[in-house]
Amino acid sequence: MSNRVEQHKHKKQSSPKKALLRFILFGLIPLLAAGYLFRQEIALLLFDNIVAPTIETGLAESYEPLPNKETKVIVQDAEPFTMLLLGVDQRDNEIGRSDTMIFSVVRPKEKRVLMISIPRDAYVNIRGASEHSRSHDKITHAYAFGGASASVSTIEGLLSQRVDYYATINFKGVENTVDALGGLRLPITEDLVNDDKDHEKFVIPGGQELYNGEDALNYVRYREDAGGDLNRTHRQVEFIRAVTSRMIELGNLTKIPTILDSLGETLKTDMPPSTMTDNAMRFLEHDDNFITSHTLKGTGGKRDDGIWYYNVDEEDLVNVKNEISRWLDPDLPIDSSSTLK
Numbered sequence: 001m002s003n004r005v006e007q008h009k010h011k012k013q014s015s016p017k018k019a020l021l022r023f024i025l026f027g028l029i030p031l032l033a034a035g036y037l038f039r040q041e042i043a044l045l046l047f048d049n050i051v052a053p054t055i056e057t058g059l060a061e062s063y064e065p066l067p068n069k070e071t072k073v074i075v076q077d078a079e080p081f082t083m084l085l086l087g088v089d090q091r092d093n094e095i096g097r098s099d100t101m102i103f104s105v106v107r108p109k110e111k112r113v114l115m116i117s118i119p120r121d122a123y124v125n126i127r128g129a130s131e132h133s134r135s136h137d138k139i140t141h142a143y144a145f146g147g148a149s150a151s152v153s154t155i156e157g158l159l160s161q162r163v164d165y166y167a168t169i170n171f172k173g174v175e176n177t178v179d180a181l182g183g184l185r186l187p188i189t190e191d192l193v194n195d196d197k198d199h200e201k202f203v204i205p206g207g208q209e210l211y212n213g214e215d216a217l218n219y220v221r222y223r224e225d226a227g228g229d230l231n232r233t234h235r236q237v238e239f240i241r242a243v244t245s246r247m248i249e250l251g252n253l254t255k256i257p258t259i260l261d262s263l264g265e266t267l268k269t270d271m272p273p274s275t276m277t278d279n280a281m282r283f284l285e286h287d288d289n290f291i292t293s294h295t296l297k298g299t300g301g302k303r304d305d306g307i308w309y310y311n312v313d314e315e316d317l318v319n320v321k322n323e324i325s326r327w328l329d330p331d332l333p334i335d336s337s338s339t340l341k
Helices: 002-037 039-062 141-159 171-180 213-221 228-247 256-266 273-283 314-328
Strands: 081-089 097-107 112-117 123-125 136-138 165-170 192-194 202-204 267-269 291-295 298-302 308-312
Touching (some): 097 314, 112 228, 136 141, 141 165, 141 314, 165 171, 165 256, 171 256, 192 213, 213 228, 228 291
Parallel strands (some): 081 165, 112 291
Antiparallel strands (some): 123 136
16 A cells, blocks of 8 residues: 555656656757757848848948949849958058958859959059059058058959959957857867967967957968968958858847947948848858859069069969859859869
8 A cells, every 4th residue: 555655656756757858859859940940031030120120220330432432233132243351450550451352242142152362462553542652562552552442443453343342341350250259160170370480479279169259360360381371361261151150140140239339440341231231131041152262373472672472373363354254144153164273
């Protein structure tokens, strides 16, 4: 008799545990699975209804059209457009130079982006700068001579293509963005050591799950491996991939207004806020291979002035121009027939 009573009590005590287990098995797990399967749809709803209106308000302070340049008006949503991204290294009381220059062709319909990285030491004709500047110099100096306007004009001349929109971001803004996102996943397998006497010294430890803003910025700036400028531009594209991937995680979408606040005066662009949010909505659904990247080929060496420059390969430059034209034609498909190698 006493054994049956004990067994009955045990059943009563265990029933809440069984109920919890049933809830997890039949309620919570399917809910989580549905959330995972429909995460892009949830992200779109969250972005469209909550995040986008706040973003447009925040971006209003960053909107800065260039003088004597008409902003492109996109007639159709699917129309490709070009954008120049400038990462500016600017310390206190300095004019700054554009250490990162990426000319992009955006295909909204296919959710694909072509990114052409231009090495900072490329020897080019500087256009749109002050009359006191040299006619030919490192492309990084165009910004120092005439700001974003000179950089845009110089790259338009180099690539024979119009820049529809530009965006500049100070490196401090890059650091703030990464920290606001809670860090980035970067492909760093071993320590990166920058210790040349002419460079800023730092060490980025390899094998970390997430890297903070300072380490992520140093990853972009690191320049002492054997690949030189080519590897540096590759890391810049990898950084953009990492930021994009981290940004669209559900938990980070609601942080975007905070990120814009952290950017403050470090971000400037002539893309209207509504255009930015419209394109952000489209790219919430991109696949992992949405970026096609290429770095202008060339060789390094000293010129008569004794300064080291990066001399752009003319054949590769022609191929890049042709590829840009192909991407800008909405009637041509984007496939594996790229002329870039």
